[in-house]
Amino acid sequence: MTSNATNPMATTCYPPAASGLTYNPYAPRNVWNRAMNLLAALFATIAVLPLVVVTLYVLYKGGGAITPAIFTELPPAPGLSEPMGMGNAIIGTAMVTGGAALVAIPVGVGGGIYLAEVARKGWFAQSIRFGVNVLAGVPSIICGLFIYALVVNTRILWGESFSALAGSLALAVLMLPTIVKTTDEGLKLVPQELRMGALGIGASRFVTITRVVLPAAVSPIATGVVLGIARAAGETAPLIFTALFSPFWPDWASGWGLLAPTATLSVQIYNFGIMPFEPQVQLAWAASFILVVMILAANLLARWLAHFSAS
Amino acid sequence: MFTHKKRPWTERLVDHTFIRMTAVLASVVSLTVFGIFFTVGFQAVFQGDLSSLLPWHPDSIWQGIAAWNDEETFGVRWGAIPHFGLGFLADSSWNPVRNDYGALTPIYGTLMTSALALLLAVPLGVGTAIFLTEDFLPQKLRTTIGFMVELLAAIPSVVLGLWAMAMLNGFLAAFTPLHTHLGWLPVFGTEPGGPNLAMASLILVVMLLPIITAVSRDSLNQVPPELRQGAYAVGATRWTSIFQVLIPAAVSGIVGGAMLALGRALGETMAVTMIIGNSTNLSASWFSPSSTIASLLANQFGEADDIQVSALYYAALVLMILTFLVNICAQVIVKRLALKYD
Amino acid sequence: MTPSIADAIISCDNVTVNYGAFAAVRNIFLDIPRHKVTAFIGPSGCGKSTVLRCFNRMNDLIESFSMKGKVLFHGQDLYGPRVDPVEVRRRIGMVFQKPNPFPKTIYENIAFGARINGFKGDMDELVETSLRRAAVWDECKDKLQESGLSLSGGQQQRLCIARAIAVEPEVILMDEPCSALDPISTLKVEETLHALKKNFTIVIVTHNMQQAVRVSDMTAFYNAVDMEGSDGMVGYLAEYNETREIFNNPKSKDTEEYVTGRFG
Numbered sequence: 008m009t010s011n012a013t014n015p016m017a018t019t020c021y022p023p024a025a026s027g028l029t030y031n032p033y034a035p036r037n038v039w040n041r042a043m044n045l046l047a048a049l050f051a052t053i054a055v056l057p058l059v060v061v062t063l064y065v066l067y068k069g070g071g072a073i074t075p076a077i078f079t080e081l082p083p084a085p086g087l088s089e090p091m092g093m094g095n096a097i098i099g100t101a102m103v104t105g106g107a108a109l110v111a112i113p114v115g116v117g118g119g120i121y122l123a124e125v126a127r128k129g130w131f132a133q134s135i136r137f138g139v140n141v142l143a144g145v146p147s148i149i150c151g152l153f154i155y156a157l158v159v160n161t162r163i164l165w166g167e168s169f170s171a172l173a174g175s176l177a178l179a180v181l182m183l184p185t186i187v188k189t190t191d192e193g194l195k196l197v198p199q200e201l202r203m204g205a206l207g208i209g210a211s212r213f214v215t216i217t218r219v220v221l222p223a224a225v226s227p228i229a230t231g232v233v234l235g236i237a238r239a240a241g242e243t244a245p246l247i248f249t250a251l252f253s254p255f256w257p258d259w260a261s262g263w264g265l266l267a268p269t270a271t272l273s274v275q276i277y278n279f280g281i282m283p284f285e286p287q288v289q290l291a292w293a294a295s296f297i298l299v300v301m302i303l304a305a306n307l308l309a310r311w312l313a314h315f316s317a318s
Numbered sequence: 319m320f321t322h323k324k325r326p327w328t329e330r331l332v333d334h335t336f337i338r339m340t341a342v343l344a345s346v347v348s349l350t351v352f353g354i355f356f357t358v359g360f361q362a363v364f365q366g367d368l369s370s371l372l373p374w375h376p377d378s379i380w381q382g383i384a385a386w387n388d389e390e391t392f393g394v395r396w397g398a399i400p401h402f403g404l405g406f407l408a409d410s411s412w413n414p415v416r417n418d419y420g421a422l423t424p425i426y427g428t429l430m431t432s433a434l435a436l437l438l439a440v441p442l443g444v445g446t447a448i449f450l451t452e453d454f455l456p457q458k459l460r461t462t463i464g465f466m467v468e469l470l471a472a473i474p475s476v477v478l479g480l481w482a483m484a485m486l487n488g489f490l491a492a493f494t495p496l497h498t499h500l501g502w503l504p505v506f507g508t509e510p511g512g513p514n515l516a517m518a519s520l521i522l523v524v525m526l527l528p529i530i531t532a533v534s535r536d537s538l539n540q541v542p543p544e545l546r547q548g549a550y551a552v553g554a555t556r557w558t559s560i561f562q563v564l565i566p567a568a569v570s571g572i573v574g575g576a577m578l579a580l581g582r583a584l585g586e587t588m589a590v591t592m593i594i595g596n597s598t599n600l601s602a603s604w605f606s607p608s609s610t611i612a613s614l615l616a617n618q619f620g621e622a623d624d625i626q627v628s629a630l631y632y633a634a635l636v637l638m639i640l641t642f643l644v645n646i647c648a649q650v651i652v653k654r655l656a657l658k659y660d
Numbered sequence: 661m662t663p664s665i666a667d668a669i670i671s672c673d674n675v676t677v678n679y680g681a682f683a684a685v686r687n688i689f690l691d692i693p694r695h696k697v698t699a700f701i702g703p704s705g706c707g708k709s710t711v712l713r714c715f716n717r718m719n720d721l722i723e724s725f726s727m728k729g730k731v732l733f734h735g736q737d738l739y740g741p742r743v744d745p746v747e748v749r750r751r752i753g754m755v756f757q758k759p760n761p762f763p764k765t766i767y768e769n770i771a772f773g774a775r776i777n778g779f780k781g782d783m784d785e786l787v788e789t790s791l792r793r794a795a796v797w798d799e800c801k802d803k804l805q806e807s808g809l810s811l812s813g814g815q816q817q818r819l820c821i822a823r824a825i826a827v828e829p830e831v832i833l834m835d836e837p838c839s840a841l842d843p844i845s846t847l848k849v850e851e852t853l854h855a856l857k858k859n860f861t862i863v864i865v866t867h868n869m870q871q872a873v874r875v876s877d878m879t880a881f882y883n884a885v886d887m888e889g890s891d892g893m894v895g896y897l898a899e900y901n902e903t904r905e906i907f908n909n910p911k912s913k914d915t916e917e918y919v920t921g922r923f924g
């Protein structure tokens with residue numbers, strides 16, 4: 008220290024400041040700092056790179072394969088190159104994902120309401136929270152095996168085995184924890200005063216929750232639900248043993264198409280992507296294109312919803 | 319004056335029913351978890367479908383158990399767990415022809431791909447998170463990059479798998495020098511010639527990055543800014559503060575995020591199935607085809623029957639227990655190490 | 661209005677600070693004397709912390725911050741193009757309003773700064789002397805290996821003071837160091853300040869008039885006014901003099917009203 012001479016009490020053991028306050032670019036710590044800055048920038052670049060590369064590649068390979076026929080025709084038989092369509096898979100994805108949402112949203116929102124509004128504490132609520140966390144960690148292929156054993160193998164659904172409905176159930180199991188969690192967290196953001204206000208004028212809990220609290224939390228819940236649906240739409244593993252696949256249009260005679268094996272975009276990517284036939288591989292890319300565009304759109308929508316709620 | 323001074327019984331009924339119903343819906347979650355464990359466990363112990371649990375079913379397991387000794391007529395069709403016992407976990411032969419099953423290869427593949435992926439993804443993800451919480455770039459740009467990394471998590475695994483298949487040759491070319499120069503190491507011991515374990519690990523890295531980055535960024539953002547000021551005030555440089563103060567303060571979140579990612583890696587199915595080669599031969603080399611439990615299920619379940627189905631459920635049970643333990647650890651770590659600072 | 665100070669260690673030469681488009685303080689001229697205690701007083705939001713943070717470039721952490729003018733330390737411009745802010749902070753330490761011990765052991769809280777400053781010597785001894793000088797040794801000598809967060813708020817603040825003096829800066833900046841402390845701890849910290857004055861230059865922000873009188877040699881009174889062409893209040897240095905003069909014989913009416921508690 009420079010002030011050492013006039014500083015009798017200090018037992019100085021620090022190296023003298025060599026060059027005053029000037030930045031010394033060769034000091035080890037400054038070299039180390041610059042190296043780490045570079046490394047962090049490099050890591051961030053590597054982290055963003057896959058998104059850019061995958062997205063561009065899918066848009067390029069898949070976008071080129073998009074024709075009007077994609078939406079109106081069926082896929083070709085192996086070895087043929089006509090017709091080039093996957094209308095059945097597009098409808099199938101909508102059916103299976105929509106069915107899953109119809110099952111998972113009421114159950115998930117109801118469960119979330121229970122956790123946030125009815126029983127915040129207590130062993131039962133705790134055990135359900137634990138269950139939600141465990142379910143969120145269950146690998147998606149196991150959801151598929153579970154529904155296979157429960158529904159497909161036992162033919163419990165009107166004697167049918169593989170079906171769109173079974174696929175919906177598998178995806179619903181997958182979506183359930185996300186929806187419970189977002190509902191629970193969304194409701195917790197609602198200020199306590201709002202509840203007190205409603206209860207204070209003599210409203211029942213039912214009215215308080217459904218008319219006051221839930222509307223106040225609708226935007227974070229909607230955000231979570233949109234993201235949950237988008238994720239489910241891209242899931243493959245739970246569907247390969249439940250909804251299976253089908254090269255045909257949905258069999259409307261069989262429970263409005265819900266009780267027959269059904270094609271979905273994600274399973275089509277898997278089935279066709281590993282085939283040795285070029286038309287099939289091309290359809291796999293087209294399906295990837297549609298899925299990726301849909302999922303990116305859903306994410307932007309969710310962001311917009313979140314933004315909407317913030318303002 | 320007020321006709322509703324005393325609440326009408328209908329209103330009370332609605333209220334009670336509603337509250338009860340939410341409780342019932344909430345218990346669906348717990349029931350599902352229980353159902354999954356029970357079903358997978360059941361199928362691993364018994365052959366035959368769940369309906370054989372019903373006493374009046376023609377193949378009811380209860381009749382079988384009652385007629386324990388009369389194996390010829392009513393014998394219980396025991397599944398994989400009674401057949402193979404714990405030896406299943408240490409046996410590397412998976413032989414549908416001789417109906418002899420052991421899950422060592424897929425268990426090894428699961429653990430090895432996940433470990434490799436985590437080893438790469440944690441530094442990358444935490445580094446990215448640091449980059450996004452420091453002031454290297456303007457706030458706007460950082461938010462955009464963060465959003466892009468999150469979007470990566472939204473890309474379906476099957477699409478990543480398709481992309482990886484298309485990129486396979488490029489990656490094989492990148493692996494080849496490792497084999498030619500470091501081939502004496504067992505892990506690089508085979509010529510990279512097709513889908514392999516290393517490829518699957520790399521795809522897992524891509525899938526884990528967004529999770530680790532997002533969780534680490536959130537925990538770094540939650541470190542009170544006063545800590546950084548305190549470190550700077552005693553003359554710490556940026557990176558000294560990061561390594562010695564900020565990361566230790568955020569460590570619970572970071573480790574929790576890594577465990578969460580590990581759980582995801584263990585159960586990740588589609589991308590891995592498409593790129594790992596699905597071989598059930600045990601090999602020390604990362605450049606040989608291999609399999610994970612999830613890829614084994616995706617690949618073989620459709621064509622399996624009898625004891626093979628049960629063996630697959632046994633493997634699924636192992637996977638579930640693994641992910642369950644990892645997720646429990648993640649939660650405990652987050653709670654235990656959480657910094658109490660206000 | 662600024663008294664001539666022979667032995668100035670830090671001087672502000674027409675310092676103006678903006679946060680984005682918002683002007684926080686304007687046209688500050690100020691000399692901080694060496695080995696004395698200088699107090700900053702003034703109403704909330706008039707820019708005391710802002711000026712203080714300029715002295716060790718802590719404002720660099722705020723993205724919207726920008727500054728005009730010069731801050732001289734030993735005659736050298738702290739905001740010069742080739743100055744290393746890390747070097748600056750090693751010689752000008754800081755204690756914050758809210759206690760902010762690191763989430764490490766008490767021992768490590770002290771040793772951390774010493775180590776990164778290249779301390780060569782007996783670390784145990786340094787930890788003990790620093791804690792003693794910050795008047796907190798007795799309370800934590802038996803739990804040096806426990807987390808710094810396990811101490812009470814007042815003890816944490818004295819730990820932070822110990823942490824600051826352990827690296828032996830020339831100047832210690834203190835931003836309302838006693839605002840979270842009880843009267844007893846406050847008195848202990850004030851005693852510490854008296855002892856530290858021999859070796860360090862201290863600048864302290866305080867809202868407590870008695871404290872300013874008790875501990876400081878010089879006092880700077882800041883005030884804020886509505887200035888033409890800017891939204892919100894802009895801070896400025898209203899009066900700067902020996903503490904005795906400020907409190908007994910203030911030149912401006914605002915100062916008098918503020919120090920006698922009739923302000924606003």
Ligand SMILES: Nc1ncnc2c1ncn2[C@@H]1O[C@H](COP(=O)(O)OP(=O)(O)OP(=O)(O)O)[C@@H](O)[C@H]1O
Pocket residue numbers: 679682684702703704705706707708709710711722724895
């Ligand atoms: N990080 C910041 N970004 C934008 N404006 C800021 C920031 N910090 C302070 N300001 C503004 O600058 C002005 C001066 O703030 P400063 O904290 O220096 O006041 P102060 O005199 O220390 O007040 P107090 O006595 O309450 O601590 C205030 O109007 C404040 O709103």
Ligand SMILES: [Mg+2]
Pocket residue numbers: 708709710835865
């Ligand atoms: Mg202040």
